[in-house]
Amino acid sequence: MSETVTPTTVDELRAAVLDRPGTIRLAGAGTAADWAGTPAPADTVLDLTGLSGIVTHNPGDMTVEVGAGTPFTQLREELGEHHQRVAVDPARAAEGATLGGLFATADSGPRALQYGSLRDLVIGATIVLADGTVARSGGHVIKNVAGYDLTKVLHGAHGTLGVVARLVLRLHPTPQVTATVAVPCARSASADLARRVADSPVEAAAIQWHGSDRGDRLLVLVEGSERGADTRARRLAEAVGGELLAPDDAEAAWEAHAASVRARPADRAVFRFGVIPSSLTGVLDGLEADTGGLAEVTTSPRTGVATVAVPADADVVAAAHRRVADAGGTSSLRQRPAGADLPAFGPAPASAAVLRAVAASLDPDQRLGRGRLAPWIPAPTGVSA
Amino acid sequence: MPERTMEAPHGGTGSDAPAAATPPAPVGPELARDFRDVLPADSVITDEVGRRSYECDGLTGFRQVPALVVLPRDADEVAACVRICARHGVPFVARGAGTGLSGGAMPVADGVVISLQKLRRILEIDVENRRAVLEPGVYNLDISKAAKPHGLYYAPDPSSQQVCTIGGNVAENSGGAHCLKYGFTTNHVLEMEVVLADGSVVTLGGPTGEQAGPDLRGLFIGSEGTLGICTKVTVRLLQTPExxxxxxxxxxxxxxxxxxxxxxxxxxxxxxxxxxxxxxxxxxxxxxxxxxxxxxxxxxxxxxxxxxxxxxxxxxxxxxxxxxxxxxxxxxxxxxxxxxxxxxxxxxxAFAAVGRISPDYIVQDGVVPRTRLAEVLTRIAEMGRDAGLRVANVFHAGDGNLHPLVLYSEAAGEHDAAEKLSTDIAELCVELGGSLSGEHGIGTDKACSMPVMFSPEDLGVMHRVRLAFDPDSRCNPGKLFPTPRLCGERPGKYAPHPLEEAGVIERL
CATH class of the missing domain: 3.30.70.2190 (Alpha-Beta Plaits)
Structure with a gap:
């Protein structure tokens, strides 16, 4: 039975790691507790929600340092008072996800088209290693090439390698206007339509296809100044035969999109993948045929990333990983029914050898997040940490 | 003002601590023979004059003639060269165009320079997917030139973009005048093929920003050649603004x-x-x-x-x-x-032009939080007055990246005072909450200032990661991490790079 510890400072976090022998599972708000590999039973659960809140925020510098356990929506609210934001929009933010959790799971939302993911916005971090070492990398300035960008290695590490205690993020101004254009569109036509949008001078912040009970449609997000953004959205709607949504409708459309991404349909597992955009339609068609039908489909035709719900069957999921790997892409498993034993990742890439070497160097006994990156980092045999 | 630490600030991790690499065995004729087995004879440079032309990069004050220079023609040959270095236990330094400004491509004595200047093919401009696949020796500006007919361009634009290579940009995480809005190399590289220290070839990153597992791609970018050699890069292309x-x-x-x-x-x-x-x-x-x-x-x-x-x-x-x-x-x-x-x-x-108002000058590169710009400029002016030297300022104001130019006269014996003032300015940037470098990198030049910005623990963890990639520290040893050997040396006088004199590049 694991014991839960909730440190409230970096020192307490370090002490918790040092004082407790054995394996440690990191936890935030728990919105992605079933993502990636199934964690091995841990002696201690380190609850990071106690490391919450803004550490420093100097609005003029457009940077903020926060505790890893800070809920994304709380930070969004506080920054909003200064007309600033962290320019990512992951679906599970609405469920209370923390910055550290979103970072560790490499989550991102529709705006990744323009702003990338947290790996593009985090400019520094304080981390605690399994041996109690506290280290900082990066800093508080956006432009900085001093030393390794160590922070990157914890982006997508799913609670292995080290504990993120604090993050420093680059901020963007909140746009004055956010407008959404919806274009009815079958999935098979979405690639061509998205390309037309991308080739127009609109500079969309997000382009997503979503199949829902409102119909199948392409949603285009346009952000900018009061005068500029509306004009651009109208021009686009005219050019591609879409409709400029009223603010309430726009909000509902994106909320429905996010709800699909974070859905937990019965007997299904949520499969997230990225392939070169021109392969996306083919891979989706293949997955559709392999699995006998996809659910909760959202795709980003210009980035090549999609989230789909597939039957929660080990063979089906393994085949889906293989199909993406054969197309040169990357995939990982997200939400799944409790207790389902499903492969989290596809075949190990050649770089898994480096990953294992990095893991052996930073956390030689695999105390942190054991099992999360299995089978790429296999759990040690005969090692008792 | 923190004192410049001249001794290595070893991390508290025993043998893992940053330290000088074990001196390699002297290079014998077998090494050149092995290279000639995999490369044409004229791609293995052993003569003194030929080797000497690789003795420094754009930071000409640091020089070292390498034992050998090899010029592989493709990724397979790069991997073969790295394997030969591994077999002989000799260090190597990857080199692009040699335009770097921190001594990052300075050779190692008894080491091999692996020049990537023959890997300069643009492998693909993929208009549909808006990306380019490049060999590391492709010039930065040539990417945008090749993309231009399609209404696309490559965003990071370091000022040396006519002559610096994408491989060097990956090593330094280069920015440019437009990085305030568009970001740095790391924000634009999707995928890379990399040769590791043991000669194995791996792919880091993927065809999208979607990650499965940790971002080793992002770790590699900006590692200044200390984690391996990149042999193929896939970058995003953006639409030319209206x-x-x-x-x-x-x-x-x-x-x-x-x-x-x-x-x-x-x-x-x-x-x-x-x-x-x-x-x-x-x-x-x-x-x-x-x-x-x-x-x-x-x-x-x-x-x-x-x-x-x-x-x-x-x-x-x-x-x-x-x-x-x-x-x-x-x-x-x-x-x-x-x-x-x-x-x-x-x-x-502005940079090269400063030569008109001063016989000699040093180019500095530091970053402060943007809101402290006025403060840092006031302090720099005071420090210049105290040192009896003029400092000209040209900088990227949007992101607080300063490039103070310390003007001095070598003939008047002002070199050491100028060097000290320049170092003090970089360290002042750290004191004000900024960074030692915004774009030129640490390399040889600023390795000894790293302890001003990072604790022994911070540096120790970086070094542990380095050893995971390169257990024998044979990839570009002596760079980025402070070592007693390096930090006991004094740099020589700054001299303009030949390309700079020719007006092809400038130093911002």
Whole structure:
């Protein structure tokens, strides 16, 4: 039975790691507790929600340092008072996800088209290693090439390698206007339509296809100044035969999109993948045929990333990983029914050898997040940490 | 002011600590023979004159003739060369165009330089997916040239972009004048093929930003050649903006110019570029270029907006109003592309032009939080006065990246004082919450200042990661991490890079 510890400072976090022998599972708000590999039973659960809140925020510098356990929506609210934001929009933010959790799971939302993911916005971090070492990398300035960008290695590490205690993020101004254009569109036509949008001078912040009970449609997000953004959205709607949504409708459309991404349909597992955009339609068609039908489909035709719900069957999921790997892409498993034993990742890439070497160097006994990156980092045999 | 630490600040991790690499065995004739087995004879350079031409990069004060230089022609040959180095236990330094400004490509004695200048094919411009696949020796500007017919371009634009390579950009995580809005190399590289220290070849990153597992791609970018050699790079291409507008604005004081930048950011405008020049740098630049700078203005900003035409028009109106509110004494708005180029030339020529007003100079590169710009400039002016030296300032104001030019006379015996002032300025940036380097890298030049910015624990963890990639520290040893051997040495006098003298590159 694991014991839960909730440190409230970096020192307490370090002490918790040092004082407790054995394996440690990191936890935030728990919105992605079933993502990636199934964690091995841990002696201690380190609850990071106690490391919450803004550490420093100097609005003029457009940077903020926060505790890893800070809920994304709380930070969004506080920054909003200064007309600033962290320019990512992951679906599970609405469920209370923390910055550290979103970072560790490499989550991102529709705006990744323009702003990338947290790996593009985090400019520094304080981390605690399994041996109690506290280290900082990066800093508080956006432009900085001093030393390794160590922070990157914890982006997508799913609670292995080290504990993120604090993050420093680059901020963007909140746009004055956010407008959404919806274009009815079958999935098979979405690639061509998205390309037309991308080739127009609109500079969309997000382009997503979503199949829902409102119909199948392409949603285009346009952000900018009061005068500029509306004009651009109208021009686009005219050019591609879409409709400029009223603010309430726009909000509902994106909320429905996010709800699909974070859905937990019965007997299904949520499969997230990225392939070169021109392969996306083919891979989706293949997955559709392999699995006998996809659910909760959202795709980003210009980035090549999609989230789909597939039957929660080990063979089906393994085949889906293989199909993406054969197309040169990357995939990982997200939400799944409790207790389902499903492969989290596809075949190990050649770089898994480096990953294992990095893991052996930073956390030689695999105390942190054991099992999360299995089978790429296999759990040690005969090692008792 | 923290003292410059001259001894290695070893991390608290015993043998894992940053330290000088074990001295390699002297290079014998077998090594050259092994290289000739996998490369044509003229691609293995053993003669002294040939090797000497690789002795330094753009930072000419640090020199070291390598034992051997090899010029592989493709990724397989690079991997073969690295395997030979591994078998012989000799260190190697990857080298692109050698335009770096921190001694990052300085060779190692008894080591091999692996030049990537023959790997210069653009493998693919993929218009549909907006990406380019490149060999590491492709010049940065050539990517945008190849993409231009399709209405696309590659965003990071370091000032040396005509002659620096994408492989070097990956090593240094290069930025450029437009990185305030568009980010750095790390934000634009999707995928890389990398040869590791043992000669194995791996792919880091993927075809999208979607990650399965940790971001080893992001760790590798900016690691200054210490984790391996990149042999293929896939970068994102962006659509050429519909509109570009530029203004050159003169201000009655540095503070007024700095406040203007603050208000622009507060107005939710992210310009593509915001550059500031002080009167000394304008005086030099105007004498060299006749770009139309006002030489008696205390400060000037060059601000560029790009994007959709409606958006740019709206923001530009707002922007010029902000300039006027802060007492701008002149607003010059070039309307033709040619006129705009002229303004940029005035900015970009500032470095080399400083040679007109001073016999010698040192280029520094540091970053402060943008809100501390006025403070750091005041402090730099005081430090210059105390040292009896002039400092000209040209910088990327939007992101707080300074490039102070310390002017001095070697003949008058001012070298050491200038070197000290320059180092003190970089370390002052750290004191004010910034960084030792915004774009030139640490390399050999600033390794000894790293302990000012990072604790022994921070450096120790970086070094543990390095050893995971390269257990024998054979990839570009002696760079980035402080070592007693390095930090006991003094750099020589700065001399302009030949390409700089020829006006092909400049140092910002």
């Amino acid at each position: 509109a570009v507008r530029t203004v050159l604005a003169d201000f009655p004081s540095i503070e007024a110019a700095g406040d203007t930048v603050g208000d622009i950011v507060d107005a939710a405008i992210i310009p593509a570029a915001v550059e500031m020049m002080d009167s000394l740098s304008m005086e030099a630049s105007e004498a060299a270029t006749g770009a139309g700078l006002t030489v008696d203005a205390p400060a000037a900003l060059i601000i560029e907006l790009d994007g959709p035409a409606d958006e740019v028009d709206a923001e530009f109106e707002h922007l010029t109003a902000i300039c006027e509110r802060h007492g701008a004494t002149r607003l010059h708005v070039p309307t033709e592309a040619e006129e705009r180029q002229k303004v940029w030339k005035g900015r970009k020529a």
